[in-house]
Amino acid sequence: MATDVAEGANVDWGDDTDFPSTGGIPPQEVTQNPDGTKTVIDYGMSEDGYLSKTTSVIKVEKVTKTVSRAVAARKNWNKFGDCHGKQPGLERGITSISMDEISVEWITNDEDEDEEEEEINYAKKARQDIQSHLKMLRFKKRLEEKKLGVDNWAQMMSMQASANTPNAPPAPGLRQAESSSGAPGKYVPPSKRGGASGTAGESMYSRDDSATVRISNVSRSTQEADLEELCKRFGPIRRIFLSRDRETGESKGFAFVAFVNVQDAARCIEKLDGFGYDHLILSVEWSKPREPRDGESRSGFGR
Amino acid sequence: MRPFLLKGHERPITRVKFNREGDLLFTTSMDKSPTCWRSSNGERIGTYKGHNGAVRDIDITYNSERVITASADNSAMLWRADTGEKLYQWHFQSPARAVCFSPGDGLIAVATTKLMGQPSNIYIFEHDMNSDEQSEEPVMVLEGHEGTIVRVVWYPTGEYIISAAEDGTVRKWDAENGEEIARVEAHENIIRDCQFSSDYTMFITSSKDHTAKLWTLHDFELMKTYSVDHPVNSASISPIFSHVLLGGGQEASMVTTTTDRQGKFEAKIFHLVYEEELGRVKGHFGPINTVAFSPDGKMYVSGGEDGYVRLHGFDDEYFDKGKEDTV
Known part of the structure; x- marks a missing residue:
């Protein structure tokens, strides 16, 4: 609130920073404002010779307190030691008031906020994973188109890529011939070998979340093994992910359990939701709102 | 708030202590300047200049007129609280670690650090409130702690002294004859503080x-x-x-x-x-x-x-x- 400085004079704001270099440091200016506050303008000289101007608006409030005589006498102590001779009152740079309001953070049992944040972070990370994954697929597809039939590695990659992208245009010629008959001398991945069923099977890149449940309100001491113990009775489990703090390795209180079968997952939700585990009550739900979309439905937490 | x-x-803080009424706050630090503050607004009132090493502990008399500090320059110093004037200095063989006035401020207890082959002892001195000059010789030395004493506190009645040390024990001493009366293995690791x-x-x-x-x-x-x-x-x-x-x-x-x-x-x-x-x-x-x-x-x-x-x-x-x- 540098208000009263340029009052009256028609001074450009840009000129305001350039003080006349004549003389030393201008004296302190104190202006009384109509609303009861004081504007104090201090000038100072920095080490490299620049004049500095500090404008502060001060509100003085009188608080009357009754104190003992000894305490009252101590109010009149002069400053000594390092601050000998200084004016009574706060010293700039020595005493400051925190910029932030800091109050006691009371510990309550609901950690919803925290959890929500984690969830958002998790979704963000999942999205990133998917994006990089799609990029990889695209790259492989390009590779496939370029190098088709040139060498074994490219063929292998291209085949995997095409298995992962159902909507990819069928590659011409060579690959089809190979996958159906298994031409001698060429590498054929196990899933494509004679006798294997038509589908490509589980690729290491794709992630099917239709049978994944989210378990929240898990106690901090619960480990992956405990969750496995808890969930395996419902059916075979593909993957368990217990969210942990990146730095401390402490559990964050929620986990994802991916079942092989959707029915098992449904049964797990039915049985475990509201189940008291350790000292907490578990909350179990599907890991995402399901909104099947073409092309993305395979790759997970599309949100 | x-x-x-x-x-x-400029260095880590080692002790904060209010005076009896709570209007003054005293702080010591690893730097050489114990400082007095006004607790109502955080105003710095003064620093006690004279120590040549880290200061570990501070105590204030009942009427807030005098202050004693323990420093790693192997000494304890007595100050006027309101002017920062140095009144007296006691010297030891190892850094002073803890200080305390007795109730009534007639005695001073200073504990030293276990260092350089020196044991950690509590030295009791007489304190004359009306004089700047103090007696150099301790009236009593309490010996026995195996680790550095981090805190000495007088009983409110003045009969006993409580000391806590880095050997994990808290001990009670008879302030009359300097005998150890009671002891408790309080912690498995070193004790850092003891407050009443x-x-x-x-x-x-x-x-x-x-x-x-x-x-x-x-x-x-x-x-x-x-x-x-x-x-x-x-x-x-x-x-x-x-x-x-x-x-x-x-x-x-x-x-x-x-x-x-x-x-x-x-x-x-x-x-x-x-x-x-x-x-x-x-x-x-x-x-x-x-x-x-x-x-x-x-x-x-x-x-x-x-x-x-x-x-x-x-x-x-x-x-x-x-x-x-x-x-």
């Missing part, structure tokens, strides 16, 4: 073994244990509520290796009776070395390894909560 940040020290409750019925010890323990004063009976997941450097008992304030954090030598989130540098409020953590207060960038409630219980002060002293006033919510917690 927005706390006052007192940045008068305002009514002198209990005291609380803080230790590197991640606990603070509450003891009765008259027979050293363990009443409560407050466990946290970091070393406790200091603990203070609220004079008005059933609250205990714990300050600590990951060790100073480890601080730079991790983020502050892992350091656990918050001050924690525990329930005195239920041993439950009620809340915490953030602020310091390093471990908290020392905490103290003001005598009226309306604020607390913490000094950290980061060199800051933070003066926190409590807000209305705290008092509402405190009244609920206190029976």
